[in-house]
Amino acid sequence: MIAHYGYKDGSGDFFISIDTDKCTQCSDKPCLEACPEKIIELFTDDYDDEVVGIKASERNKIKYTCLTCKSTFGAGHAACIEACLLEAIEHSW
Amino acid sequence: MITAGVDVGNMFTKALLQEGGRVLSYAILASGLDRKRAARETFRQALIKAGVTEDDVCNVFSTGAGQDEVDFAAGTVTDITAAARGTLKIFPMARIVADVGAEGAKVLKTDDDGRVLGFTINEKCAAGTGSFLETMGRALGVQLEELGPLSLEAERAVTINAQCAVFAESEVVSLIHAKVPREVIARSIHEAMAGRVSSMVRRVGLQKKLALIGGVARNKGFAAALEKDLDAKLLIDDEKPEFLCALGAALLAAERDAGQLP
Amino acid sequence: MTEKNEFWRWEESRWKNPDLDWENAEVITLGVDVGSVSSQAVILCDGELFAYSNMRTGYDSSESALNAASWALEGTGLTLDDIHFKVGTGYGRVNVTFADRNITEIACHARGGNLMYGPTVRTILDMGGQDCKVIRCDERGKVVSFLMNDKCAAGTGRGIEVFTDLLGVPIGEVGQRSLRVEMEPEPVSSTCVVFAKSEAIGLLHAGWSTEKVLAAYCLATANRVVSLLERVGMVKDFAITGGIAKNVGVVSRIEKILGVSALEPKYDTQIAGAMGAALFAKALAEKKAKTG
Structure with a gap:
């Protein structure tokens, strides 16, 4: 499934989309280590698949939490996006 | 040469008169629904306070959300430029200016010559603006002016999870219901609000020489929470923190009149 | 109270x-x-x-x-x-x-x-009290894609509640009354519910009727959730659940913007x-x- 984590508020749309069907084909989950803020976590979803997602406590803050990382990698890029070889992760901003 | 700055905000209109860098008078009124009238009336009150007439004023510049409503102004300046100019007049050492008003907040960064290097604005979301504190105060049954002092009585705070003012209001009601002391809730409210503003400061680039201006700068509880969050001592003009944009506009009006600006 | x-x-x-x-x-x-x-x-x-x-x-x-x-x-x-x-x-x-x-x-x-x-439903829009969810599912009811916005009260039941309180209109009447306007007004321009409320006070002072203000807010709410729907992508059949699904003022405006009718609910939404x-x-x- 495509999980959209994040939010829309007056200042814009901030979503990290993860194609969790690809997570099930990935054994290393390099995104977990790559994220400098450690906001990605491994969990078992409702259909008993082992996938990654954004920690619940972080979902509504990603505009600020991801700021430093995104400014290093440039617009539309981030450590998690680069780390995922299956191209399962996208940012909306 | 006397010049004036009129800052028409979403909630309040401020007017200030200056002469040669010296502040002569200032006045503030609610902007209300007729901003043209509010601008004219606020200016008139500032004139009375200074004991001068309109003819004594060489130039008027307007700024703020309703800057175009000031029909007697000779020019306009953006609120970013005005905030930087006015704040640096009072605090020449400031490099970051956080302006927190009733319905908006902005943070800007300047270089050593007072030029604005970058800024971030929030005028779309009540969280991180004076409206947030007002909404929370209402939920807590505390007047806005008492909210800050009350928060300073608390030794601890709890985390307010909601980022939205409307949701945070429900959270405050739950905290009241859970019998969390009122001063603790008040402090928690200010810390939540400071978190929002400090995120904006970090976005622009944190520097220790930071000035807080705007109406919310009068709130000692908020200032304390922001200082704690940023681990920096804030520069605050206790006398007239909400007039620094009007001061900036008045100073720029003088420079324009003196031919220093194109 | x-x-x-x-x-x-x-x-x-x-x-x-x-x-x-x-x-x-x-x-x-x-x-x-x-x-x-x-x-x-x-x-x-x-x-x-x-x-x-x-x-x-x-x-x-x-x-x-x-x-x-x-x-x-x-x-x-x-x-x-x-x-x-x-x-x-x-x-x-x-x-x-x-x-x-x-x-x-x-x-x-x-x-x-x-x-x-x-089993024909492919997109579910759930408009709850404090969140808004868009869920795409397959014919067995398994999630294909989802989005949840619980950061901001705009587009949620709490936003509507704030307006019922401001205008003194019982929540069950909001939808019907919002449709009693001759011409659809411009939507309330502020996204933030707190600012939208100040804006509405201004509109009332400017002589707008309660119905017209409700129409402007229901339209703003509809616009808001449609933008979330667009991020996930709307595929027919389409259904709306949650408390706001009972608000014909919001539902009919969402249907109009999307050009799609929502399925009729058989039970309490x-x-x-x-x-x-x-x-x-x-x-x-x-x-x-x-x-x-």
């Missing part, structure tokens, strides 16, 4: 299927959805709707979960002990202390929507999550029975 001033107050409800006898059922399951504003309990007998309750969430989520379950059970002769499997869902799902398992409201809404609207939880409970009960 007196009762008559609580314009936000919506009607709590319960229902029992007169044609079903639980004593003939092999598998009896319970789903409890504890939301931030409302809580529901659904009891299924062999996957068929037997009874449900829908009530306001109190300050204590665990108490609310129990209250919702008790109200659904009341007068049926059933007790919690008779239930074979219980699933908790919703924002307060960890507080459904008597549940055998917790499942996210996203998965439950997809599953419940599949039963409530039929607020019970979709609890329904899905009870369906998951059925599957889990059967799995448990198989494995011993």
Whole structure:
């Protein structure tokens, strides 16, 4: 499934989309280590698949939490996006 | 040469008169629904306070959300430029200016010559603006002016999870219901609000020489929470923190009149 | 506050299927959805709707979960002990202390929507009290894609509540009254509910009628959720669940913007999550029975 984590508020749309069907084909989950803020976590979803997602406590803050990382990698890029070889992760901003 | 700055905000209109860098008078009124009238009336009150007439004023510049409503102004300046100019007049050492008003907040960064290097604005979301504190105060049954002092009585705070003012209001009601002391809730409210503003400061680039201006700068509880969050001592003009944009506009009006600006 | 001033107050409800006898059922399951504003309990007998309750969430989520379950059970002769499997869902799902398992409201809404609207439903828009969810699902009610916005009150039931309070219009009348305008006004321009409220006060002062302000806010709410729908992508058939699904002013405007009609609900639109939880409970009960 495509999980959209994040939010829309007056200042814009901030979503990290993860194609969790690809997570099930990935054994290393390099995104977990790559994220400098450690906001990605491994969990078992409702259909008993082992996938990654954004920690619940972080979902509504990603505009600020991801700021430093995104400014290093440039617009539309981030450590998690680069780390995922299956191209399962996208940012909306 | 006397010049004036009129800052028409979403909630309040401020007017200030200056002469040669010296502040002569200032006045503030609610902007209300007729901003043209509010601008004219606020200016008139500032004139009375200074004991001068309109003819004594060489130039008027307007700024703020309703800057175009000031029909007697000779020019306009953006609120970013005005905030930087006015704040640096009072605090020449400031490099970051956080302006927190009733319905908006902005943070800007300047270089050593007072030029604005970058800024971030929030005028779309009540969280991180004076409206947030007002909404929370209402939920807590505390007047806005008492909210800050009350928060300073608390030794601890709890985390307010909601980022939205409307949701945070429900959270405050739950905290009241859970019998969390009122001063603790008040402090928690200010810390939540400071978190929002400090995120904006970090976005622009944190520097220790930071000035807080705007109406919310009068709130000692908020200032304390922001200082704690940023681990920096804030520069605050206790006398007239909400007039620094009007001061900036008045100073720029003088420079324009003196031919220093194109 | 007196009762008559609580314009936000919506009607709590319960229902029992007169044609079903639980004593003939092999598998009896319970789903409890504890939301931030409302809580529901659904009891299924062999996957068929037997009874449900829908009530306001109190300050204590665990108490609310129990209250919702008790109200659904009341007068049926059933007790919690008779239930074979219980699933908790919703924002307060960890507080459904008597549940055998917790499942996210996203998965439950997809599953419940599949039963409530039929297997052709592909997009479910759930407009809750404090959040808005867009869920795309397959013909079996499995989630294909989802988005949840719970950061901001715009586009949620709380936003509508703020307006009922401001305008003194009971929440059940908001939709109908918002349609009583000759011409559709421009939507309220502020996204933020706090600022939208100040804007509305200005519009009232400028002579706008209550109906016109309601129309402007319902339209703003519709625009807001449509932008979330667009991020996930809207595929027919389309259904709306949650409390705002009962607001014809918002629903008709969403339909108009999308150019698509939402499926007619067969049950209370607020019970979709609890329904899905009870369906998951059925599957889990059967799995448990198989494995011993």
